[in-house]
Amino acid sequence: MSTNHQPHANFHGDKDKHYYLGNKHLPSQNAEFDWTPAMVADLKKSEKNLLHFAENHFTIINLDQGRTKIKLFKCQKRVLRSLRDNRFNVVLASRQVGKTTMMTIYALWIACFSDDQRILIVANKEQTAINIFKRVRLAYEQLSNWLKPGVIEYGKTSMTLSNGSSIGISTTSSDAGRGESCNVLILDELAFIPNNLVEEFWKSVYPIISSSKKSKIFIASTPNGTGNLFHDLYSNAIKGKNNWAAARIDWDEIPGRNAKWKEDTIRSLGSQQIFAQEFGCEFIESGESVIDPELQRKMALTKKDPEYVFDEGVYKVWELPDEEKIYTVGVDIAEGVGEAASVAQILDITDLSNIKQVAVYHNDRISPYNFTTKLLEILQQWGSPPALIERNNCGAQVVDNLKNIHGYDNIVDFTPNKNQPIERPGVIAHTNTKYKGVMNMKYWMSEVYSVELRDIGTMDELRTFVRYPNGTWKAQAGINMYDDRVMALIWALLILEMTVTEKYFEIVEVDKNNKPSIIKSLDYGLRNFSRSLSIYNSEVNSGDFSALPVFMDSQSVDGQAQSLNIELDELQAEGWTMV
Template sequence: MIAVAEEQELAEIERLLSDKWWRMDNLYKIENERGELVTFKLRPAQRLLFELMHWLNIILKARQLGFSTAIDIYLLDEALFNKNMKCGIIAQDQQAAGEIFRTKIEIPFDNLPAWLKSRFKVKSRRSGAHGGYILFEHGSSLQVATSFRSGTVQRLHVSEYGKICAKYPQKAKEVRTGTLNAIHEGCVAFIESTAEGVGGDFYGMTIRAIELTKLCQALSHLDWKFHFFAWWQDPKYRSPVPATGVTMSKAQREYFEAVEEAMGCTIDDEQRQWYVLKEVEQGAEMKQEFPSTPLEAFLVSGRRVFNAQDVMRAESRCKAPLIVYDMDPVTGERHKVSKPERLDEQGQRSLANMTLVWELPDEDEEYAIGVDIAEGLEHGDRSSIDVVKQSNGEQVLHWFGHIDVEFLAELTAHIGRWYNMAYIGPERNNHGHAFILKLKDIYPGSRIYAEQYIDREDEDETVKLGWLTTRHSKPILTEGMKVLLKNGQSGMRWIGTVSEAHTFVYDKRGSMNAQEGCFDDQLMSYMIAQEMRVRMPKRVKKQETQLEYRHWMTR
């Protein structure tokens, strides 16, 4: 009977050990905030991450949610219970690498039950203040360092990549060109970080991952899936509410209402009380360290042009395009695309040069087009096209990317003809001149915006086609946009347009531009489209009338 009982117990142990999630919740010891040795348990947000995880994962998060610890335990478990599994953790600096190896790898491994630890024979092991490495006899390994320059990894964690990009740009370049290029199909990778301002690789990769997520299409093994975890998702961020109620200002109340609208969540009084008290301590860093929405996480330096709450509400109204086309700029032929295959410089699948359509043309509707024209070079600024409905200003089509100026003009003409001979407003600045020269040869001049004058002295002066953006004309665009945003009528459907509204700021000279490291081309084409919607001439529709015969004396 004893032997049978022992066999049953061993069988139950083996059954439990075959369950990764049981192992994650029961086997590993970590140090808590007080330095005490406790059994690691997955928190709700951590468990949700693993339930939703993809092959490649970008995680934008609030502080102190414990994702770094959970992911490192995941990698240690992968190395222990799989053969020939190479795992790597990249830390933000050498001190962090040493601390991660000691607290997230050595302590959990060294404190395994003796009977279990004896199964994992160590072939070599080294540790120090700058990281560490452990190789097991069954061929698996786990290394913590600040970068990996050679070889491939099957499991990867890049910790606080936003901080790496902000503080150590050269190291970020090493990670991008070395480690991330070594990722192959079948690798499981996590890039997690709090945001550290806009610009840089982490910001760019996050925005592109958000854009792909908005497509609502199945991701490939080489696509990065976006995950966002806000402060209000963690149950520990709460404070008792005084008998007099939450002590918050009118601006804070409006902020919470905007967050609830943007994220479809409810923030109760205890959460509001915690946030108000924490904001006193954190000040300007609050939005970065404890973000409520994805775009808010990226701290904007400089005074915003557009009200943050209004932009947040616009973020909530973004939605996936109805159709994605690969559109030939020369012939105008459209081919539906289920998965865009174009890769950007980071190897991410990109929606650049794709035509995103939210609504097909309605024969009873008129449309306005705004175009922001760039040089067309692969690594320079992008060009952008937006189509909006004249009736309500909603964004119905969007295109952005790198393309030769003359091809951009042909593409715009095809889109204009498709949308009922839409009224086109191309920006005339810089490369806009070459664009307009081509466009006026292939598109009706009456449907291209001509610069409008008041009290013009020389009536014989040649009419100038296109919108000229200057220090004086740009406020016309932005003031109109502010009104639309405030009234909840911006019509924005594309997250890229909203993200550029988020990072559009006044510089030191008082000029309005994209914050350094960001773009404003998608925003500019959209604001021009909205201005064209107001300025477009009324078209007289010909009506067929039946002539009635009457005697000439009665006429």
């Protein structure tokens, strides 16, 4: 028993001297008060029995009941017993199972009933660590004054008690806890430390653990894929390959969570796979993917070599432009330094039950300046269709030059804030717009299965395009992992979002999900009479070569030629093609 719990009667003399800074919930280090036999018995029992301490003295804030004593679930008792009995503990926990509460109970029990203990709580984010410590402070303040040691120091990030024990917080930086001794280390959400920090972080904290034969460590986290430190520790623990005690708390161990709760939660999350990781304690290897088994099967059937390959392989065409069809274009833009690529995805959306990928331009060596000209020529090749272009970073240069210098008017403006005073055509890729784009793509590809992909490069990127824990979607981490083709595909399909579609097409019918199901072309601008071959440096076709047709204005061929004062045969001799 800590020597600082001395049995005296009620506070003697001036009660103010018994409080830390006058706070009646914080006894000072010199507090003196009387004890009853029941208090002494309870104190001894709380010191020896962690569960008794928790259920009789630990206060939580319940949304319905306000402040109330906690009633532990069986799964929480199991974890707390493991913490009491083992030095190294790793806990795989579902969301919302009281993980932070267990950390707080354990930290306070050690601090109150063991002398000269330093407890360090480490979280992956500073605000998370601060929020955990707020819970610790609240729980300490709600303990009976006779049960807890007095206060020497009481701050926003640390507290020191009169028995020499202290509780502090840190974040998972590479120098967290470096140079500090520690008796108990509590790590929250270890699985979410960025990969570039985890190795240095572990090198920093492990000497803290190993410096004492009695030091303890408690790690609790939800899963975040495989191959990280948390996954390794937990997986090896359950196999008996390390000296860690493993525990697990699943979603259905919490009273009130049943099959209906699961169905409702999946519906709210929007994905069975998200539920599996966040609540099902599953180590999903690559995060949530946009690819489901049915789409995998479909892609295997539709992939094919392009009919024509231009520009030394960077421009692939599966079907020739057709003036009777309707197209959309999605564009992602890169710097052109041999890493990420500038991409244009051309889709035939004439039949929304069978959307076809008809061409892909993918070039990681073209500068934004040169890509502007190339993109204009490609757009004109396909009849100047609506194009949704990502304007992040160097994309803004391409969008603005395409519109203001080259006069291309069919750049889609996908602006969340319709009240902004300045028109900014294109789309800004951030978490919200990417989420909307991904959900829209998943609808067309994985719910109604109406997109026919041909390009194997696009398919490969889709297989490694995943949802990260923070909600953003991007390529899986790794060497040569990119998502340029996918993002361009997302933007091409986002033109089918109702508010955009109605600007460029006549919507004849909508489906039960309020998505366009039948559309017709509107006159969305002059269809260019452009050269069919002059935009390409080299042409290689996988079949018999035929010149790519080009679109013309609604005027007749002869009328257009006469207006230009050029004979039609002269145009054809120079490589122009008549539709």
